[in-house]
Amino acid sequence: MDLVAETTSVFGVTGPLAAKLQDFTTRVPQVRMAAEVARIICEGGISIIEAPTGVGKSFAYLVPAILSGRKVVVSTAYRTLQDQLMDKDIPFLRDALALDTSVEVAKGRSNYVCHYKWHMLRDQDSLLEPVDNEDAQVFDEIELKLSDRTFTGDVAYLEHRPPGPALRDIVSLPVDCLGYACTYAQEPCYVDSMRRRAQEANLVITNHDLLLYSLKESVATGLHELVPEADIYILDEAHHLEDIATRVLATELTAGEINLLLNSRMFRRTYQRLGDQRRRLEDICGLLLLEAGGAADGDGVVHGPLEQALNLAEELEAAAQELTDQVPVSESVNDSQREASARKDMAVAALELLAKTARDMAEPDPLYVRYITGNRQQEKRQAALVRAPLDPASALDELLFALGKTFVCTSATLTVDQSFDNFRLRSGLLEHPVAETKLPHVFDYRNQALLFLPKVDAFDFRQRDPWYESIKRIISALVDITDGDTLCLFTSYAALREVHDELRDKARHGTWQVRSQEDGNPGELIQWLRETPHSVLCATRSFWEGIDIPGDAVVSVIIDKLPFVPPNDPVYKYRTELLNDRYGEGNEWWAWNNYALPAVSLSLKQGFGRLIRRTSDRGVVTILDSRLTTKGYRFRILKDLPPARTVRYVNQVRAFFE
Template sequence: MIGLNDSFENEYDENHIEIPLDTDNLVNLISTGGAMDCLTANFEQRDSQIELLKKICQSFNEDKIGVFEAGTGVGKSFAYLIPAIIWAKQNKERIVISTGTINLQQQIFEKDIPFAQKITGTKIKSLLVKGRQNYICLRRFNETVNEIDLFTEEQEELDSLQEWLKVTKSGDKSDLSFLPSESLWQKINSETDGCRGQHCPYKEKCFVMKVKKEAASAQLLVVNHHLLFADIEMRLANGYENQAVLPPYKKLIFDEAHGIENSATSFFSDCFNRFSLQKQLRLIYRSRKGNKAGLIFALETLSTEESCLGDLVNQIALLESHLTELEDVTEKLMNKNLSIRIHDNPKYDYSEVFDSFNLISADLLVINRLIGNLLNGISDEDKKVDSVWEATTVLHRLESFAAFCVNFIHWDENPDKVFWMEKGKFINYYQTPLDMSSLLHKGVFEPFSTVVCTSATLGIASNFNFWMRKNGVLFEDSKRILQDFFESPFPYNKNVMLAIPADGKGADEFNFQSYVEDVLPRLIRSSEGRALVLFTSYESLKSAYDACFSGLLRSGINLYKQGDDDRFRLLEKFKKDIHSVLFGTYSFWEGVDVPGDALSHVIIVKLPFGVPSDPVFAARSEAITKRGGSSFMELSVPEAVIKFRQGFGRLMRKSTDKGVVTILDKRLITKRYGSIFINSIPHTKVCYESISLICSKIQNLLDTN
């Protein structure tokens, strides 16, 4: 939800002389006898939080890049919010806080900022900002209502949306009492390239315009990484002093900073699939049940050029057939593979795929020329008409698709990109940046005066080199970089046991999956459910679920698995059903916050190494090898350690939690790199015993006998 805390109205003043933070005063606020103590029941001073706050103050005062790992329980959000609020207030500056997940974004805005303002005795205007695709576009909504070829289900949803629009103040999809279909929402949500801005007849009521107006007077903006990179992309093109997606700002805080590279990689990747192209073509022309519609009819009415309807319809039909051919030849090439990278590999012959892309590119050139000719024949006055504006937007998108086709065919002329294909609902074709470090340095760490990066999982073996290298921080002068670790105050030594079955198997051994399916029920029963089981592949998860379901159900333990429901509802069921178990893959290795008895046992099935066949991972590994490095030690192990730490961190969410983390993959002990994993998590009791003895110790630790 978008909302505003009580605001301190002031203009953003870039010429204001900066007033440094008084670090001692801010430390007093979170120390014994300070404001936080007075406002918090059973307050305990956290020395690690105090030290983190000091470093963040230094980052603000000295224009530093701060790289800070703060373990669970440090209280990192208040360690950065308190300096941010005071800085914004006394310097009349805007600060942006970026998170990896919507859950944390909402927690910071709805809970943490109001409390931090109480602690500081300072009120500033803060705003939670989401990407524009979350908001309904009134112009597109009304155009869709007037369509003659809607499905019945869509018409019913539109009727409900019509009622909602009478009362909503935000226009945010999350405020709806129902979830509209994805296909309908894509017809009516706000779009960057389709926005008419000041030329829109609905500009006075536009929800996105309202958010932009509020953001312009807000001093604290809470965004997610994806939206931030949309802003960065625009600033790289147009400069850092002007309005982009967000209003100007100088200081930036990343929470959940371990995910910056992944978010940037996702944002700056381009994707092509049949559905996305057909969606644009059907805006131009569509026919269903004898009804013909589309922008082409409005263009032909307004244009002085000769009609091209027949040619356009024929060319679209030809393009449709070539799209079918592309999917067919790709399906044949991929065989049983879920994804394939375009690279020099005699195993694969990509020629038929490239031939199809050539045909599609040629089709698009013809279609684009026909549309362009019609647009050129329209008067300047008529170019303000909605249908002409939208047709121009569609033309730009079709031109982008054509450019994608050309790049894909000439993949070897783009060594800084990874070109790959993936099976999903459709076959998706991607071009992904090979390396994000230079873009992140140029777009984030170089231009902003202060960048604070914090997470519970940034370092490996007591240093941040891996994270700083892949995120471009190491391009900066080392004197500008502050870095430090702040350990969790939680009693891991006392409350947590790390268990590794001595009679187990390594994930690289024969029949490892059978071993997993044999020991999982015993381990889960030993903790009477209350377990989160983390897998590295859905295939392994599904097999284990099928093998364990009936037996555990007879023991009174319910099993939930990823894919049975959406993530939020699955977690809610798991929290409420205390004697249950949840099976999940990578999306559940982080962001799962289940304090208390409902989660007392985390079982990590395999060390989370990247899949060698993953196209982007494989390309990055290959690049390291080509320059003479070790891709295993420079990429595979560090990425796996970070993910392992995230999985381990699901167990202890508050200081009184206790439980067990069981690792079924014996490589943690038998391989030399295993010590890197163990040394990267807090010190705990370690049980390297038989599975029978481990189960007995789990029962004793959790008092479940």
């Protein structure tokens, strides 16, 4: 039986999924997706698949990946989906398919305890002495875990995790790994153990950040740092590729970053011999940030050359050369000459990398934008100088799609106006032959959902109060109708705080409870919303996707405004200029129509997707933006949303729930 036939049989009424799942029904879109993934695995090439919420895309790509027996890397944007695949979906499928497929999760170095740093901290640093019972629990647990041969070193499995600064002192980092020179390399090293397991596994689960970082390092060094090379790459939540590539390829300089490096436990003893040069580096970085702040325009963008960036690069290069010429010094009787040499080489490499970053910052580059963030003119430690790529699509092409491997890109939100052109533009796929599959919705949105577009004041950033009052009145009425069970999604913290304060005051006289994103970490707040009857959560863009709360816990999703990127955002502003120059042929609105507006549609589809998660769910999505009823482009946006029935009045919402 070929892979396509074998895959589709798994989803049949007599297949292994039906035998394991109660009330199993074959979903035609899921079978179509699984067959397409199986086909592309067999034939090679690139396939992009939009699988709306409810299709069951993770099973649709995992089944053929597991059955193929080939090396497959599955990459996600968020930890939530990564954990779902590892802890739930893959164990279930291995059992259902009766296949002992080897699986490993590849995480970044900072997720793993470093034996060397732990022993150095424990043996040499008085700061390790517990100051209270909580500290003692942390240290006792780590000691116990390190003696347990089943412990993978992953700090996620520590019940008592050290706070941020202390955690940095015990985990592996690229700038302080001694490699094979380390005394504890055979302990075994947790990072090397993970790397070996990933090399041997048939199926590797990772995230886009680490995948792109590993591929970038492989271009520079020829080695795959943490994510092994594979035959097939499946990129879930692929609509994030552009943003993540921008983040991975961007560089940043801060006085705090240099201070952190020079004062790191692994670095400072080696660097102490350079004396005053250490303080000069921090001072020059501060002068650079002040120079950049003074030269920046009103949007924070730096246009001209930066003299202090060259000064910083030269000072860093001089420091690296001085270290190169030194004889490495052992830190203790237990510290081998090999370790001391490795530590010196590591320090030199870190200085040279910072020097390159500073040189890149010195001059303008038409494919990058440099901008200053934080307090530009006053406290230098609050400022950062960033250099971000304007053309991440070309980098994605080079790092991913030009490799000649097999790729599956999938997400619930890839198409705009029934077309994949926008995704191909943003992801470097315009010049590649690609198989495109757009699957239909599986939910009955006409009967399960309403789209409520009330009459609301237009937003005016110069006079916001009328709009605030307008949306607070409507949101209060909706929360009364649903008696809570609401997720409010905002495009700004200012609007969030206005509405949260209003609802908190009203909640004292009602049966519902309200919390803000600022009241806790995302995991705790999502659990609270899922488990607390009549709850209301006010949140910003980080909650627009990756949240799965089926049932009655969320029957109302309220979106305050269309999620346009601010026009003065440095990356957005100069990226759209580059796109206009490249594709617009004199049309200055090309990027707005083909890049900016489609991004709004995709974000709104993600926000809408928080409502209907199961076939039994019902609810209303409200969008409080007058542009969806007045602007000519509203038809393009509305056409991309799920086909829910549109209403304009609060009474229609009330009737829907009654």
